[in-house]
Amino acid sequence: MWRWIGAVDRCWRCGGVLNSDFIEEVPLIPEHLGGKRDNFNLAKLDSKCARLLRSKLLPSLSAENPFACPECGEVGRVLKIDEEEERIVFELWCPQCGIKFKARDERGEEIC
Numbered sequence: 533m534w535r536w537i538g539a540v541d542r543c544w545r546c547g548g549v550l551n552s553d554f555i556e557e558v559p560l561i562p563e564h565l566g567g568k569r570d571n572f573n574l575a576k577l578d579s580k581c582a583r584l585l586r587s588k589l590l591p592s593l594s595a596e597n598p599f600a601c602p603e604c605g606e607v608g609r610v611l612k613i614d615e616e617e618e619r620i621v622f623e624l625w626c627p628q629c630g631i632k633f634k635a636r637d638e639r640g641e642e643i644c
């Protein structure tokens with residue numbers, strides 16, 4: 533599991549101390565899918581982990597936004613991230629409905 537806010541000088545993924553030359557801020561939910569550029573969605577990562585995150589992010593080709601709440605359609609907030617072999621699994625929370633859900637992949641199947 534990744535580290536979150538409170539460890540500002542550490543890489544969110546590996547926990548390594550961030551060298552200011554190699555910090556990248558990567559939106560966990562891509563901006564074109566409703567991800568905001570705020571503390572809840574911007575992960576501070578070193579270059580290596582940023583590259584890895586980009587390579588594993590869920591495909592965004594499907595018509596349905598995988599980050600949208602299944603009840604109301606609002607884009608959720610990332611609570612937790614787990615890594616599996618091929619992909620990253622997002623646990624999200626909808627501020628409107630108060631429910632938790634997981635990011636679904638492009639075939640519309642729940643990833644768990």
Ligand SMILES: [Zn+2]
Binds near residue numbers: 543545577578580581
């Ligand atoms: Zn790292």
Ligand SMILES: [Zn+2]
Binds near residue numbers: 602603606626628
């Ligand atoms: Zn909702």
